[in-house]
Amino acid sequence: MNRDDLQTIAQKEQERQQQFRCRLLCCASTACLSSGSPSVQEVFEQAVKANQLTKEVQLVSTGCMGLCSRGPMVRVQTPNEPEILYEHVDRQIAQKIVSKHIVPEPEVTPDVTPHVLSQDIPFFTRQTRVVLSNSGNIDPERLEEYIMHGGYKALVYALREMSPEQVCDEITRSGLRGRGGAGYPTGIKWGLVRKAPGDKKFVVANGDEGDPGAYMDRTVMESDPHRVLEGMAIAGYAIGAEQGYIYVRGEYPIAIKRLEKAIRTAERRGLLGSRVFESNFNFRVDIRIGAGAFVCGEETALMASIMGRRGQPVPRPPYPSQSGLWGYPTLINNVETFANIAPIINNGASWYAGIGTEKSKGTKVFALTGKLNNTGLIEVPMGITLREIVYDIGGGIPNGNTFKAAQTGGPSGGYLPPEHLDTPVDFESLKALGSIMGSGGLVILDNESNMPDMAKFFMEFCMDESCGKCLPCRVGTVQMYRILDRFTSGTATWADLQKLEELCLLVKETSLCGLGQSAPNPVLSTLRYFREEYESQIRENTIPLALGKNGDKQ
Amino acid sequence: MANVIKDDASKSAKAAEAEHPSGDPRFKLVDRALKRLQYQQDALIEVLHTAQEAFGYLSEDLLIYTAHQLKLPLSWVYGVATFYHFFSLKPLGEHTCIVCLGTACYVKQAGEIVSKLQEEFGIEAGQTTPDGKLSLSTARCLGSCGLAPVLVLDGNVVGREGPASTVERVRALVAGQIAPVEPKSASPSLELEEAEAL
Numbered sequence: 140m141n142r143d144d145l146q147t148i149a150q151k152e153q154e155r156q157q158q159f160r161c162r163l164l165c166c167a168s169t170a171c172l173s174s175g176s177p178s179v180q181e182v183f184e185q186a187v188k189a190n191q192l193t194k195e196v197q198l199v200s201t202g203c204m205g206l207c208s209r210g211p212m213v214r215v216q217t218p219n220e221p222e223i224l225y226e227h228v229d230r231q232i233a234q235k236i237v238s239k240h241i242v243p244e245p246e247v248t249p250d251v252t253p254h255v256l257s258q259d260i261p262f263f264t265r266q267t268r269v270v271l272s273n274s275g276n277i278d279p280e281r282l283e284e285y286i287m288h289g290g291y292k293a294l295v296y297a298l299r300e301m302s303p304e305q306v307c308d309e310i311t312r313s314g315l316r317g318r319g320g321a322g323y324p325t326g327i328k329w330g331l332v333r334k335a336p337g338d339k340k341f342v343v344a345n346g347d348e349g350d351p352g353a354y355m356d357r358t359v360m361e362s363d364p365h366r367v368l369e370g371m372a373i374a375g376y377a378i379g380a381e382q383g384y385i386y387v388r389g390e391y392p393i394a395i396k397r398l399e400k401a402i403r404t405a406e407r408r409g410l411l412g413s414r415v416f417e418s419n420f421n422f423r424v425d426i427r428i429g430a431g432a433f434v435c436g437e438e439t440a441l442m443a444s445i446m447g448r449r450g451q452p453v454p455r456p457p458y459p460s461q462s463g464l465w466g467y468p469t470l471i472n473n474v475e476t477f478a479n480i481a482p483i484i485n486n487g488a489s490w491y492a493g494i495g496t497e498k499s500k501g502t503k504v505f506a507l508t509g510k511l512n513n514t515g516l517i518e519v520p521m522g523i524t525l526r527e528i529v530y531d532i533g534g535g536i537p538n539g540n541t542f543k544a545a546q547t548g549g550p551s552g553g554y555l556p557p558e559h560l561d562t563p564v565d566f567e568s569l570k571a572l573g574s575i576m577g578s579g580g581l582v583i584l585d586n587e588s589n590m591p592d593m594a595k596f597f598m599e600f601c602m603d604e605s606c607g608k609c610l611p612c613r614v615g616t617v618q619m620y621r622i623l624d625r626f627t628s629g630t631a632t633w634a635d636l637q638k639l640e641e642l643c644l645l646v647k648e649t650s651l652c653g654l655g656q657s658a659p660n661p662v663l664s665t666l667r668y669f670r671e672e673y674e675s676q677i678r679e680n681t682i683p684l685a686l687g688k689n690g691d692k693q
Numbered sequence: 694m695a696n697v698i699k700d701d702a703s704k705s706a707k708a709a710e711a712e713h714p715s716g717d718p719r720f721k722l723v724d725r726a727l728k729r730l731q732y733q734q735d736a737l738i739e740v741l742h743t744a745q746e747a748f749g750y751l752s753e754d755l756l757i758y759t760a761h762q763l764k765l766p767l768s769w770v771y772g773v774a775t776f777y778h779f780f781s782l783k784p785l786g787e788h789t790c791i792v793c794l795g796t797a798c799y800v801k802q803a804g805e806i807v808s809k810l811q812e813e814f815g816i817e818a819g820q821t822t823p824d825g826k827l828s829l830s831t832a833r834c835l836g837s838c839g840l841a842p843v844l845v846l847d848g849n850v851v852g853r854e855g856p857a858s859t860v861e862r863v864r865a866l867v868a869g870q871i872a873p874v875e876p877k878s879a880s881p882s883l884e885l886e887e888a889e890a891l
């Protein structure tokens with residue numbers, strides 16, 4: 140395989156697609172699969188077979204189209220006509236779509252307008268799709284379609300035209316920062332691993348997306364697996380590694396399956412494995428399946444898990460860039476970070492640096508969930524305001540309720556109250572407000588939510604997920620949970636509030652790894668913006684109205 | 694052992710597997726994984742995944758067997774198996790119901806679904822009913838937040854359910870009124886290709 144072969148494949152694929160008079164794209168990501176897209180696909184398949192149209196109509200199962208709350212979604216593309224997007228498709232509507240688009244001369248043309256979703260709505264127009272550019276447009280299981288959309292061009296370019304130093308410099312100049320949450324500059328990290336001494340080096344993609352309410356990495360892996368592999372291979376070339384691992388959560392069976400297939404096809408075609416693109420560069424990728432431990436998102440714990448051990452973190456330094464997997468220098472980046480690499484190499488660092496704000500470049504994928512009209516997966520430029528995300532893209536709060544807070548960063552993050560709706564969403568601004576960017580979970584709460592209860596929810600999570608290695612986290616989270624429980628059951632005192640604040644600081648300052656250090660964040664953040672709710676609960680000593688008689692949410 | 698030394702690798706593997714001391718054919722799945730991973734100690738989690746898939750849960754015997762095969766101390770294997778939530782050391786019920794308690798589901802009242810189910814079947818989350826019919830558990834985000842609140846009934850994801858309708862569904866499931874639907878493969882083409890590759 141060389142550059143010309145790549146072009147031939149792209150051309151062939153294009154010719155193949157032009158033969159069809161109609162392309163039916165059916166979303167096959169987890170959310171749509173569970174809301175009935177398999178039966179919709181079945182209807183299409185049967186119709187195509189029954190009418191003997193396999194040469195005229197192409198059925199494609201794509202990755203996520205974004206608007207998960209309106210799934211299953213179907214996209215119809217016909218040459219010379221604008222494409223049509225259908226929402227909430229079930230068997231009956233699928234049948235109607237069949238007679239409208241597939242059958243050449245139908246007896247009746249059914250009216251499907253109520254299910255047509257305009258692509259001019261702000262949900263689509265306000266997004267900037269870099270990482271998700273292929274998501275929902277290509278069949279993630281076909282390498283040819285990825286190549287047709289410019290896939291693996293960046294890898295071959297890097298291998299042929301750039302030195303490893305140049306690749307690192309290019310990434311540094313693009314301003315890309317780690318998408319896992321901490322926002323460490325990616326190029327600098329690559330440079331560190333490249334310079335670290337070691338006869339072997341490793342690349343690890345962190346796909347252990349444990350934050351509840353976040354599914355960006357899963358979607359990227361499900362919808363465009365080759366993009367992640369290409370990013371990893373470029374990283375391998377830049378730092379001098381020959382082996383990569385993708386660590387995927389065991390809860391993501393579809394992502395695992397598609398990645399496995401992507402690795403197999405890429406190796407068969409010579410895009411991975413030994414002598415990639417007929418160069419002297421070898422790069423193998425293996426999948427490691429997680430087994431359900433949130434702490435494994437922490438890099439040292441993740442490496443322990445890859446090596447088949449209990450996922451417990453170890454103190455840093457030494458950092459993985461010096462001594463990681465089996466003691467060798469290891470580069471760990473988030474899946475989304477790797478997905479950004481190919482576009483940067485293809486379009487240049489200055490193009491990427493032109494998106495976003497001064498210190499946070501590029502785009503960020505968010506999983507927009509909670510009390511919103513449009514929930515789903517979005518990709519927006521850094522620096523967009525929260526108001527735009529909630530009211531334009533998210534379509535506002537349903538049932539006439541009002542916005543109360545946006546939760547970012549999962550159990551390690553915090554809350555943004557209504558007065559900060561006009562804050563630009565980037566690494567620095569969120570940090571200044573006591574929250575974090577996190578991996579990209581964005582949960583919107585309305586006025587029915589009770590803040591001490593939400594704090595308790597996250598504390599319970601951290602308590603369960605604490606690995607038990609260091610004392611502040613193991614004991615502190617339990618004690619904080621008990622105090623928060625008193626707030627939601629109406630027995631809290633002023634002393635509890637004081638003790639809670641002291642404990643928060645203690646756990647934050649003394650825990651070993653990120654899980655413990657950030658576990659108090661949701662409490663601190665709710666105390667900062669919604670202290671009144673805690674205080675009124677002490678004063679009135681009643682169970683808040685939003686909660687039931689056991690203190691559980693009703 | 695003459696039959697083991699044959700040119701046909703798959704046949705000899707089969708013969709060796711058939712000789713497994715316990716006589717349990719499921720061990721051959723574990724053995725195959727062990728061979729594929731070259732008995733590397735680092736691959737412990739992968740082996741446990743396969744073992745749990747084959748047996749449904751990790752029994753003590755299975756842990757001892759894995760420890761022997763990988764030449765690891767049993768305490769090490771036990772430590773790993775108990776550390777990760779994914780591994781279950783107890784057999785599960787005939788039917789399983791997993792309620793997602795991720796943030797998005799939680800703000801959409803998944804907590805109440807769990808308490809209703811607990812009330813209805815008299816078990817806590819993480820337990821199995823005494824008759825072995827139903828296992829109830831909770832999960833930390835299944836990544837289907839757009840469908841919140843989300844449940845997984847016998848491996849099928851169900852979204853947008855309320856507490857009452859969930860109890861109805863689970864009751865029907867346990868009573869056997871809903872035939873356990875085989876989860877449809879997301880990608881028929883993949884299996885085809887796999888068949889071709891073989």
